Amino acid sequence: MALNGIDISNWQSGINLAVVPCDFVVIKATEGTGYVNPDYERAYRQAKTAGKCLGIYHYASGGNIQAEAEYFLKNAGSRVGEAMLVLDWEGRSNPAFGVNDREWVKAWCNYISTKTSVNPVIYVQQSMMSRLQNIGNYGLWVAQYASMEPIGYQENPWNEGAYACVMRQYSSSGRLSGWNGNLDLNKFYGDRQAWSRYAGKGNQTTSEKPSEEEENQEGTTLDLVFFGRCVENLEMGKNGKAGLEPDMEKCRG
Template sequence: MALQGIDISNWQAGLDTAAVPSDFVIAKASEGVGFADPTMQGFLARAAAAGRLVGTYHYATGADPVMEADHYLAVAGDWISRAILVLDWESGSNKAWGDGGWVRRFVTRVHDRTGVWPLVYVQASAIGQIPGDVRAHCPLWIAQYASMQQTGYQDSPWNEGAYSCVMRQYSGTGRLSGWNGDLDLDKFYGDRDEWTRLAKGDNDMVTKQDIQQIAEAVVNIDLNGVKLRDRIIGIDTAANTTRTTTREIKTSVERNDKRVYRLLQSLKRFTGIPDDDTTSVPDLTQSWLDKRVYRITLLLKRLTGIPDDATDLPDTVTLSDTQLDLIADRVAEKLNAMKEQ
């Protein structure tokens, strides 16, 4: 099964992605190291709400590839793992055109940070610029037009099958109901599951949904008949704990040097590990405390780059401000919800 869709940018500002017929919508996110397309969020939000699959792309300008990749990911933000990621590799305004090494460094940076290999958009005549090792990981999105005549969606675009690709852009002068202007038309050679797989990538990176699961797992741990959430909010007075408020959590977020240390010390106390500076939190087996603490430990490792093996968690680790803020927000939400019950 194939899917039909469009790719757009600020040049189509005002287009209603829920009104124009499509299976998917790919919107420009960024260009170079400074430009962020102001229409991306609206385009994707409207499309996703209407049940469309979504994607984002970055237009390469040939600046430092790591910096361009970082800029792209900063702009893509919460759409990462929900939308497919794409490197738009064209000759216009691209001083690195012809340099396959630049492409390799960009896609590797994206994968290192997200676990997702981006697609690479390139014209049919320049497929050779994309190194073989990149093509082994990154599906190609090939642009080739039969003509510049206006057209609607095509089931069998001209020259289909002449090269291996996951998606084909076959017109830059497409016409669809709901928009009085030219559109890029694309055919994706896969189904919704394949699109979702490409968007999620390795599936091992921590997302907001993972953080929500961490928060839920933490507050629901049962220790000798007492829920950890009860200890946290002060219901279990025998535990001699203090009531945690949203303000206190937010304040702790601002103390980067102590936040994770305190979290690990709390895990020690609640799991019976000596509360000192010499005993590390072990790699817990899946049978201990059901699977919940094991999952928390595993996700903490992935957050901090520690191998998923028997390596112990250290007493102090470093998380990014974004990761810590998200964790604090989720835990605060859970605590507030419990207090209102």
């Protein structure tokens, strides 16, 4: 069982989420410590009324970790426990990207988890997955594209199965009825109940702390929570193809 859905930001302001076909919507809420998506609240209300599975994300600016986490939580408000919480980890306007990825992301997620009893999901491009090795019990939403050609929902996205993830973004050139423009297309590997588990409070699971050797190990393995199970030692990029990994946030805003 899987769900098809989209993620949106200010670039899709005014989109009618009751008309565009999607099982779920992940909406940009905040960026850094000074930006709130002006269409965030309207889009969220409309998606909720339309019965969509809900998610909200924070675009990391790589600044003060606690300040960015608190800013996100302030604007998330009562949506915590109802919407999947997501950290968007990309390179644009983020000096920590490619420098101390694991430390920053882990600290932000740990802070959110401690404050809310919800484990956030991490959005990241496929080539950066190994930098988040042993990150903890935080699911990954992985972006990797076969091309930039316009497409609709795909039952079996390109390179599916090469690595494990909670959710896969396989296009930023998606075309769906009800919106005259590009959309990010995603596949969530679970049903509505599984989505609710990621969104709901108490979704934390306990795992043994990795040894110092495991903490410092580099390679092509990743530990992550996949529907409540710890998936260990997964090979990345089995077919050797890197795929397209454009600056998605630059397109989304």
